[in-house]
Amino acid sequence: MEHALRTRGVLTLMLLLLVGCKPAANPHAVTAQPRQLPTSPPARPAQSAQPQGQVRVQGDDALAVVLSWSLPEVAISHPAAARSAARRALAKGDLFETAQSAIPLLLALQKLQPGNLQDAKLLEKSRTALLSQAWSALAEDEDLASLRYAQRQATVLRSLWPEYPHVQEYLAAVDQVGQAFDLTLAGEAKLRAGELDSAGGALEKFRKALVLWPPLLRAQRGLGSVEDVLVAKAQMLAAAGDYDAAYGLLARAGQVRGSPLLAQVVGARIEAARNERLRRMRDAGLIALGTGSGLQFAREQLADMLRIAKPGDAASVELRQRIDMVSRYDVFQPRQVFTDEMPDASRGPSMVVVPFGEFLMGSANGEIDANADEQPQHRVSFERGFAMGRYEITVGQFRRFVEATGYVARATQRGHSMAYDVRSGNFVRGSGIDWRSGYDGQPAVDAMPVVHVTARDAEAYAAWLSQQTGAHYRLPSEAEFEYALRAGGRGRYPWGNALPPAGVENLAGGKDVSPRGRHWNNAFAGYADGWWGPAPVGSFTANRFGLYDMGGNVSEWVVDCWHKGYRRAPARGEAWVNPGCRNRMYRGGAWSSAPVQARSAWRVSGGVDITNARIGFRLVRQL
Incomplete structure (x- = not known):
């Protein structure tokens, strides 16, 4: 058609x-008697x-x-x-x-x-x-x-x-x-002049043209252009926060060609963007609440949220409640270990209160193996503490979430993930590998850190844990992670500037040996941790903040989107995000990390849907 x-x-x-x-x-016309010819198109x-x-x-x-x-x-x-x-x-x-x-x-x-x-x-x-x-x-x-x-x-x-x-x-x-x-030409002129669906405007001209000649594709495209302009203006108004005017324009767009589905589809898209915007504003407000002096910022965020939110919006209600709570209490102590109670009287992940303070984020000029993506080094301040998972989230903890909710992780949906191939010594894509699998694609025991998960899988787990405990759990910001990784240190590595001391982290060591007798090509000389692949969480030494496996075992997802370098980076520890970004950050060394990847300032990004045997996560709980 x-x-x-x-x-x-x-x-x-x-x-x-x-x-x-x-x-x-x-005068040259044929004189023979004409008969009816079936030459003109029907209808x-x-x-x-x-x-x-x-x-x-x-x-x-x-x-x-x-x-x-x-x-x-x-x-x-x-x-x-x-x-x-x-x-x-x-x-x-x-x-x-x-x-x-x-x-x-x-x-x-x-x-x-x-x-x-x-x-x-x-x-x-x-x-x-x-x-x-x-x-x-x-x-x-x-x-x-x-x-x-x-x-x-x-x-x-x-x-x-x-x-x-x-x-x-x-x-x-x-x-x-x-x-x-x-x-149609008159309608196009009206369209260029911005006279869309008013009396005598582009829409009226195109409709009259189609009454005269319905197959006229240019006039039909004109209707589509009127519709597109109205939709684009509605989306611009929504982006500016004027949702009432946006929905008014969407209703007009739906009348152009009698397509109520258009308003429904675009309206759903705008509503999803509004909810995402409110969620990020809520998270920014919640992160700010953890900085002490961020209380005013959180209140400003709430005021902006209430301007664009529907009555009773859950994100706005949550931020309002958190503002009320933070303005009155101070019950935790630095390095305190605690867990939240679950509805069945069991306990959530073990958390450690990270003390407030400040640090220099990124690599210094002249640091060995530093690169421009880690610079400029800049000061980040945390005026209040925050709680961070004492360990990486385990297979068993993630299993409990999946069994309770029926959640289907990304690797499970697509049926494959990247794992270590014991025979070839390479990382390859394997079928049937998901969060239940270990680094080599084989079934993992519950004490192992969960891998083969995306940042969105991690956020789904955090949302469930928040609902179960009544507290707000989330992925850490990149600044929070590096602050907790360094734990007050200023060295090239989390433990300092020298080779890793015995038992400090699960890294690529020169003395590590694979199940097939292989050795790492690029490793810490003379170091052995006893594992080729991840170890059960907590198998190595805790850092000065009481956190385990921050610099090794598995790398971990954070909230931030990828930015090339730290120009204009936040200075209060909040996440640096762009709505709809496709590349997310993960931080910290892993069981296969070479020395350059075990540095405190090392940072790398991955697509929101990537999964492999080297990336897991831990959570932050807002205090």
């Missing part, structure tokens, strides 16, 4: 040029009231050559040969342009031998073919050559058979399309 509409669209352009002066009957719109058989020329005088066809002079010495030539020309579709075309030859033969029924039948077939060509050319959408050809065919038909009914029908159709095209 789309092709059919497109092939008729050129009728719009043609009418600038085809329109009206009734010609006199041509054409009602014809205009203009006199039939008229063609007018409007606009470009350069088209005079196209519209000034005259019958070529033909000299015939051998009628039989001329008749054969006419048949060949007719078979090829060469109908009128030269003295060797079918129609000039047959008219000359008719003049030479009046009453020849064979010539009359051939001429009738030629007229039928010309009308068929004319309608086909008229239906070709936005093809300039076809447009010119249709105009020239109209001139030929008007010159030879102006009184023939099918010719009159064709010429009247050309005129009808011309009126519709004029309206």
